[in-house]
Amino acid sequence: MTQNIYDDPDFFHGYSQLGRSVHGLAGAAEWPALQAMLPPMHGVRALDLGCGYGWFCRWAAEQGVRSVLGLDVSHKMLERAKASTGQASVSYQHADLEQLNLPECSVELVYSSLTLHYLADLDRLFATVHKALVPGGHLVFSIEHPIYMASRQPGWIVTEQGRKTWPVDSYQLEGPRVTNWLADGVIKQHRTVGTLLNALIKAGFVLEHIEDWGPTDEQVAAVPALAEEKERPMLLLVSAHR
Amino acid sequence: MTQNIYDDPDFFHGYSQLGRSVHGLAGAAEWPALQAMLPPMHGVRALDLGCGYGWFCRWAAEQGVRSVLGLDVSHKMLERAKASTGQASVSYQHADLEQLNLPECSVELVYSSLTLHYLADLDRLFATVHKALVPGGHLVFSIEHPIYMASRQPGWIVTEQGRKTWPVDSYQLEGPRVTNWLADGVIKQHRTVGTLLNALIKAGFVLEHIEDWGPTDEQVAAVPALAEEKERPMLLLVSAHR
Numbered sequence: 001m002t003q004n005i006y007d008d009p010d011f012f013h014g015y016s017q018l019g020r021s022v023h024g025l026a027g028a029a030e031w032p033a034l035q036a037m038l039p040p041m042h043g044v045r046a047l048d049l050g051c052g053y054g055w056f057c058r059w060a061a062e063q064g065v066r067s068v069l070g071l072d073v074s075h076k077m078l079e080r081a082k083a084s085t086g087q088a089s090v091s092y093q094h095a096d097l098e099q100l101n102l103p104e105c106s107v108e109l110v111y112s113s114l115t116l117h118y119l120a121d122l123d124r125l126f127a128t129v130h131k132a133l134v135p136g137g138h139l140v141f142s143i144e145h146p147i148y149m150a151s152r153q154p155g156w157i158v159t160e161q162g163r164k165t166w167p168v169d170s171y172q173l174e175g176p177r178v179t180n181w182l183a184d185g186v187i188k189q190h191r192t193v194g195t196l197l198n199a200l201i202k203a204g205f206v207l208e209h210i211e212d213w214g215p216t217d218e219q220v221a222a223v224p225a226l227a228e229e230k231e232r233p234m235l236l237l238v239s240a241h242r
Numbered sequence: 243m244t245q246n247i248y249d250d251p252d253f254f255h256g257y258s259q260l261g262r263s264v265h266g267l268a269g270a271a272e273w274p275a276l277q278a279m280l281p282p283m284h285g286v287r288a289l290d291l292g293c294g295y296g297w298f299c300r301w302a303a304e305q306g307v308r309s310v311l312g313l314d315v316s317h318k319m320l321e322r323a324k325a326s327t328g329q330a331s332v333s334y335q336h337a338d339l340e341q342l343n344l345p346e347c348s349v350e351l352v353y354s355s356l357t358l359h360y361l362a363d364l365d366r367l368f369a370t371v372h373k374a375l376v377p378g379g380h381l382v383f384s385i386e387h388p389i390y391m392a393s394r395q396p397g398w399i400v401t402e403q404g405r406k407t408w409p410v411d412s413y414q415l416e417g418p419r420v421t422n423w424l425a426d427g428v429i430k431q432h433r434t435v436g437t438l439l440n441a442l443i444k445a446g447f448v449l450e451h452i453e454d455w456g457p458t459d460e461q462v463a464a465v466p467a468l469a470e471e472k473e474r475p476m477l478l479l480v481s482a483h484r
Binding site: 147166167169170171194208210212214230231232 | 401448475
């Protein structure tokens with residue numbers, strides 16, 4: 001059972017204040033890059049693994065998908081998602097992604113935003129997703145970058161000389177990382193870049209595009225705080241097809 | 243024209259003292275992992291891009307390759323390689339990998355060890371290599387890891403509390419990195435993990451295995467200094483096929 005931190009009251013409260021929660025996809029700086037990796041959406045059957053408030057599902061419906069099913073482990077998130085969604089092509093369902101079963105060859109697209117780093121067993125999920133996709137179907141996801149997660153003390157180091165750098169240690173030590181982000185004791189699963197990509201290959205996927213996301217100059221000009229995301233890779237974006 | 247630092251007297255002298263120069267493949271801790279990524283060698287035609295002293299070429303000859311051609315930009319390295327090699331299946335040739343031309347569908351394996359990070363234009367080389375491989379042929383290489391190369395000041399940070407960490411900054415700033423390793427002014431080319439892997443995909447390769455190399459526990463027990471390579475990813479190993 002994956003930790004359901006999103007139903008922790010402190011976490012949920014903090015999360016609901018984030019730019020991406022208030023402004024949806026427009027509040028997620030990586031969205032333009034991730035969107036560019038999506039296949040044409042019209043008429044496809046899609047799944048959103050870790051749908052949260054349903055921002056992607058509603059956007060997908062606007063693009064004319066045939067159907068989109070949002071899955072999440074958080075009851076509170078699903079409640080909010082359902083209340084915010086009026087489109088008939090969107091549905092939501094409670095699911096633990098580590099126990100997920102899906103009908104074979106049933107969707108053209110599986111999408112996931114910043115969810116997979118919570119899962120200890122990705123091999124099972126990737127195998128399930130691969131079988132659920134039609135041949136040629138796409139998996140497109142974002143995940144916290146292994147370099148962002150690896151350190152025992154993940155936080156900028158600023159030296160007396162004013163040098164600012166991101167620390168990397170424990171990189172080869174795969175497994176849980178406990179952080180205090182929005183709430184205490186949030187558990188994420190660190191794996192190397194190679195382990196993540198090899199899990200996709202082993203499940204039968206062909207890798208199409210890998211991007212250590214960083215902000216554009218225009219994004220930094222608009223939101224100067226984003227500049228630090230040019231210094232370290234915080235997110236990894238991946239697309240692959242069956 | 244790629245910088246030919248290996249013909250710099252100071253660099254050449256320093257390089258010739260390294261474990262991997264004295265002991266060959268057995269002196270390179272990543273060799274067992276890289277070797278495990280190679281296809282069966284018997285009867286194949288192989289290329290070694292950046293062959294150095296010819297250790298890999300001689301090993302390949304021992305495995306029964308049909309032929310192996312070692313290419314290098316350094317005249318001194320090639321001289322030493324030729325003097326050390328007696329097998330008829332091995333030949334050497336001077337080449338600037340950024341200007342390389344190869345006959346199409348002429349080899350089953352292209353190998354490269356710790357060379358590609360010196361090249362500014364990988365797209366051209368990957369396209370050339372892809373065409374030179376027979377369908378199903380393999381490209382297997384090691385390269386300095388982007389996380390090892392990114393920082394403006396690549397060196398361990400040790401805090402007053404004794405915490406040791408590897409610095410990451412300037413990650414999105416792709417391009418030359420000048421270091422003083424064995425000689426002053428060694429120029430390497432930093433690119434993100436995504437840029438490297440996407441260049442392979444764009445050239446038509448199918449990614450097979452990606453490994454942020456780290457030492458095994460047995461290696462650390464035998465050579466305790468290797469322990470720090472568990473903390474940061476220093477090398478990236480990649481295999482792909484046409």
